Amino acid sequence: MPSTTFLEKPRASCALGGALATVNALPRAVPILHASPGCGAMTSVSSSGASGYLGSGYCGGNSIPTSSIGEQEVVFGGTDRLAEQMRTTAEIIDADLFAVITGCTAEIVGDDVLAVIRDYNKGPGQPPAILISGAGFKGDSLWGYDAALEALFRNYVEHTTVRIKGHVNIWGVPPAQDVWWYGNLLEIRRLLEGLGLHVNTFFTSRDSLPEIRSAASAELNIVLSPVHGISAAKAFEETHGTPYVLTDLPIGAKATRAFLYELEHLLHLDHALVEGYATQQDALYYHAFNRLADAYSDIDLQRYAIVIGTIDYAHALARFATRELGWIPELVVVTESVATADQSALRKRFEGFLENPDRTVVFETDTSRMAGHLAERWPGPNGSKYHLAFSPAFVLGSRLDRDFAESIGAGHLSVSYPVSNRVVLNRGYAGYNGALSLVEDIYSVVLAGR
Amino acid sequence: MTTLDKSGPPTREERLKACNAFGGTACGLVNGSQGGCLANYSRGFSQSSGCQLMLSMAIAGTIPESITVFHGPSGCGSCLLSMAGLSKTNQASRGNSGNIGTYWFSTNLGEVEVVNGGEARLEATLREVDRRLHPQVIFVACTCVPAIIGDDVDSVVERVQADVKARILPLHCAGFKTKIVATAYDVVYHAMLKYLLQRSDRQPTPVIADPIERLAHEERRKRTVNLLNVASMSRGDEIELKRLIEALGLEVNILPCFATPDRFLLAKDAALSVSICATHDDYFVEHLKELYGVPYLLNTIPIGTTHTRKWLFEIADFFNVRDRAERLVAAEEAEVRQALVPLRGTLQGKRTFVSAGEIRAGAQAILLQEDLGMEVLAVRAHHYDRYGDVLFQDLDPELPVNVGPSQPFEQVNLLKRLRPDIYVGHIGGNVWTARLGIPVLPIFGPSNNYMGYQGIFEVASRLHRVLRNPSYFTTLGETAATPYKRTWFEADPFTYIRNGRGANSGTRLAPATHSAPHASVLNGEGRALP
Numbered sequence: 001m002p003s004t005t006f007l008e009k010p011r012a013s014c015a016l017g018g019a020l021a022t023v024n025a026l027p028r029a030v031p032i033l034h035a036s037p038g039c040g041a042m043t044s045v046s047s048s049g050a051s052g053y054l055g056s057g058y059c060g061g062n063s064i065p066t067s068s069i070g071e072q073e074v075v076f077g078g079t080d081r082l083a084e085q086m087r088t089t090a091e092i093i094d095a096d097l098f099a100v101i102t103g104c105t106a107e108i109v110g111d112d113v114l115a116v117i118r119d120y121n122k123g124p125g126q127p128p129a130i131l132i133s134g135a136g137f138k139g140d141s142l143w144g145y146d147a148a149l150e151a152l153f154r155n156y157v158e159h160t161t162v163r164i165k166g167h168v169n170i171w172g173v174p175p176a177q178d179v180w181w182y183g184n185l186l187e188i189r190r191l192l193e194g195l196g197l198h199v200n201t202f203f204t205s206r207d208s209l210p211e212i213r214s215a216a217s218a219e220l221n222i223v224l225s226p227v228h229g230i231s232a233a234k235a236f237e238e239t240h241g242t243p244y245v246l247t248d249l250p251i252g253a254k255a256t257r258a259f260l261y262e263l264e265h266l267l268h269l270d271h272a273l274v275e276g277y278a279t280q281q282d283a284l285y286y287h288a289f290n291r292l293a294d295a296y297s298d299i300d301l302q303r304y305a306i307v308i309g310t311i312d313y314a315h316a317l318a319r320f321a322t323r324e325l326g327w328i329p330e331l332v333v334v335t336e337s338v339a340t341a342d343q344s345a346l347r348k349r350f351e352g353f354l355e356n357p358d359r360t361v362v363f364e365t366d367t368s369r370m371a372g373h374l375a376e377r378w379p380g381p382n383g384s385k386y387h388l389a390f391s392p393a394f395v396l397g398s399r400l401d402r403d404f405a406e407s408i409g410a411g412h413l414s415v416s417y418p419v420s421n422r423v424v425l426n427r428g429y430a431g432y433n434g435a436l437s438l439v440e441d442i443y444s445v446v447l448a449g450r
Numbered sequence: 451m452t453t454l455d456k457s458g459p460p461t462r463e464e465r466l467k468a469c470n471a472f473g474g475t476a477c478g479l480v481n482g483s484q485g486g487c488l489a490n491y492s493r494g495f496s497q498s499s500g501c502q503l504m505l506s507m508a509i510a511g512t513i514p515e516s517i518t519v520f521h522g523p524s525g526c527g528s529c530l531l532s533m534a535g536l537s538k539t540n541q542a543s544r545g546n547s548g549n550i551g552t553y554w555f556s557t558n559l560g561e562v563e564v565v566n567g568g569e570a571r572l573e574a575t576l577r578e579v580d581r582r583l584h585p586q587v588i589f590v591a592c593t594c595v596p597a598i599i600g601d602d603v604d605s606v607v608e609r610v611q612a613d614v615k616a617r618i619l620p621l622h623c624a625g626f627k628t629k630i631v632a633t634a635y636d637v638v639y640h641a642m643l644k645y646l647l648q649r650s651d652r653q654p655t656p657v658i659a660d661p662i663e664r665l666a667h668e669e670r671r672k673r674t675v676n677l678l679n680v681a682s683m684s685r686g687d688e689i690e691l692k693r694l695i696e697a698l699g700l701e702v703n704i705l706p707c708f709a710t711p712d713r714f715l716l717a718k719d720a721a722l723s724v725s726i727c728a729t730h731d732d733y734f735v736e737h738l739k740e741l742y743g744v745p746y747l748l749n750t751i752p753i754g755t756t757h758t759r760k761w762l763f764e765i766a767d768f769f770n771v772r773d774r775a776e777r778l779v780a781a782e783e784a785e786v787r788q789a790l791v792p793l794r795g796t797l798q799g800k801r802t803f804v805s806a807g808e809i810r811a812g813a814q815a816i817l818l819q820e821d822l823g824m825e826v827l828a829v830r831a832h833h834y835d836r837y838g839d840v841l842f843q844d845l846d847p848e849l850p851v852n853v854g855p856s857q858p859f860e861q862v863n864l865l866k867r868l869r870p871d872i873y874v875g876h877i878g879g880n881v882w883t884a885r886l887g888i889p890v891l892p893i894f895g896p897s898n899n900y901m902g903y904q905g906i907f908e909v910a911s912r913l914h915r916v917l918r919n920p921s922y923f924t925t926l927g928e929t930a931a932t933p934y935k936r937t938w939f940e941a942d943p944f945t946y947i948r949n950g951r952g953a954n955s956g957t958r959l960a961p962a963t964h965s966a967p968h969a970s971v972l973n974g975e976g977r978a979l980p
Contacts, residue, residue, distance in 0.1 A: 004560075006519075006556060006574065006575040007524060007555065009554055009556075010527075010528065010556050010558065011531070013524070013528035014523045014526070014528070016525060017528060030933065036501060036626045037496075037501055037626070037629060037855075038498070038501020038625040039525075039625070040497075041529075042503070042504050042526065042527075043525055043528060043529075044498070046528035046530075046531045048532070049533070050528075050531035055881070056881055056882075058933050061879060061881065061882075062856035062858060062878070063858050064497060065495070065496070066496055066499075068498075068499070069626050070626055070627075071627060073626075074598060084494055085495065085496065088946060091495070091935075091938075092495065092934055092935055092937075092938040093933055093934065094932075094935045095933070104522075104523060104593075105626050108564060108595065109598070136524065136525045137561055138560075138561060140524050140525070141525065141528075337558075368582070399534055399535065400531075400534055402535075418531040418532065418534070420531065420535060420536075
């Protein structure tokens, strides 16, 4: 990701933070940072406290083994310190995989980390170690997620030419950076298993390192994002020959049904099977969803909407709000820094459900500029008492957007990262079950005063 | 001794020979500190700790009307994402309002800047931040990257300062420069002294035309103390300490945290600076004395009756109101003792373990023993220097002591042996204790009261509450996984502490005075031997 400008309150940490959150979410994997002493704590605070209190996990937070690069290592090199740290980590930490993540200091100094890892891997009876480049100046935490998966696919997943029909790998839902990753992956997994598929979701308690190691036998890799996870998908294809497809995070019955049909097409599944499953899931969903109808019809629960989040959430939430809640998104803000050249392709993904994506979809990183974008799209009071007000309105964004929501008298729910005002355990917003949770959460805000 | 002519302060390693790795006894620690032989200890296995950049936000991040620009890659500063709401609440409790604490920026350095330098990006950011938001102060928090690639941040600051209204304060706080994160306090104070106080046009005494008003002002000034707060104390603590100082007939100016730049400038007008934590303030108060003649008190912290008494008496002695302080203390102590009676039944004899910064850890241990009748099994300090001696020499000489910034691997090893009934720890990382099934009382955070007499009662009542139902922790202990091998819990907890660089890991703590007592921690009975 290019870093072409400064940012107000970056809604992500750095590559190291993203890689760290990714490794921490893998079963029985432990990170070893080759970085300055505080990199682990700095990014752990943002990936836990700002991600629904995700927690330290198995060996994260301030337990992360860290070479703690100091002045001495910056001047003389830090490979000896890393070698020692890897050896001592293997002595006391109980893990099946170590991932050495390098930070800015190590990468600028130019330590030959690969050589240290190669030497370590020669030692008998120790868990294997892989290298993930996580220098913060290379990219943000979403970039780091991609880099971590790429390293895993290239250097941990075992090569095979055998493809097993019905086996798929799913990613594109970054742990921590997607606050709802755990619940989302569980729901996606449930849906795919409902179609009779064998799934690697990598990061749930249903996944395991042996399964991940044999991920190359899948017939298809499915990336639930048009951006995040592509490098890993390309690396996977290059290393193991497995093709990939990019699609969008599905939220709600309509998007999920479309996703299931997409899978039918891609994996040549039996049409009757998919149709039957989707119909059954639709029925379950609408049985609950339609209970809202009384309130919606009596209280008027339609809203003008502002959606703020990563491309994945901006798209998924705007689509769900428009097509299933009957809302009217007037401003959709994509918060990653996206190169101008790449913006129009991403904007196209909003066609079909937004009236005018060219006008509605904005690429903006800076929180304090959201109000200006709304003002450009919705004229303020003109002195007439019959002014068409931007009301009732609702902001689906991050915790950072609450002040903005309050300033325009809109309701607000923290959905996209960062979320420091909610606890998230296994709640997800993807699929059928996730959408029902989302509806509950949104309208619980709207009706909280009752 | 001023170092303000330099870009930043010396590190705590250089200035105080501070130590960040030690395992032994209280006596061994104090002897080592006084003999100056602790500074070279390090670890062959280490875990992530904070960095001085992160801790610099504990002051800089609280200053109203200020904005921080992190000069580095986008992740440096991301810790603030977790506290957008909290910082607003903390400000509001001090009567500060507006969008304080909700803005910060990153120069978002990329590969291009690593090669070509980041000065242009910093300059553009500073100018734009000033144009967009008109803050009074902009902190430039310099991360590892510009420190290694050699950006001349001070020159950029001088250049931009000539054109903007905001006062720009560079913080030289690259994480790799020090392992004693408390250096961060010196870094922020250094910048505030150099760029705010020294460059302010204000005279120590404002020009007041009316002679009677002038006299009144001078009289007030002579009775005003700077009460130096820390971000990890509550508004309740501030109110308690203010109440006690005012009861001596004095006035209080609370700073630096949550104080506007204008209020900070008043620091040089006070009659006395009173610190509640030497770890936080020693660099600042010494400078304030040297530059503006403001004397200071730095010896102790008002935690527990003994040290609150010492703290108040020192202030009283300075202003020559000892009688008044003795009456105040006698009444306060009697009242709190009475209040503790119903709680002491639960607390008496309970076994506890304390972990915090050196000053608060030592003082808290004394509070738990003396005021609450609890048994302290061990004390951990984030780091150690001579300012801890006054407290640690009052502890049982054979008490097991461990010094380490976080380093939960040593802590869980100790805890498994000692099995306290309850653990009292600085906020951040207490989960590793909780996961052993040990009930945790988090203290030393912005939402907890623990100072003065109110603090004693509050800590006691919270301990009492936690002990009434520790089920959450018990269940956690039964169900949470540990990342350590079983063999680690059988090993010496200080296996990886070594004396001096280059020694192999696994080297025992060298001096016999240290290694002999800490063996007593390791008798495998889950109990420290006297």
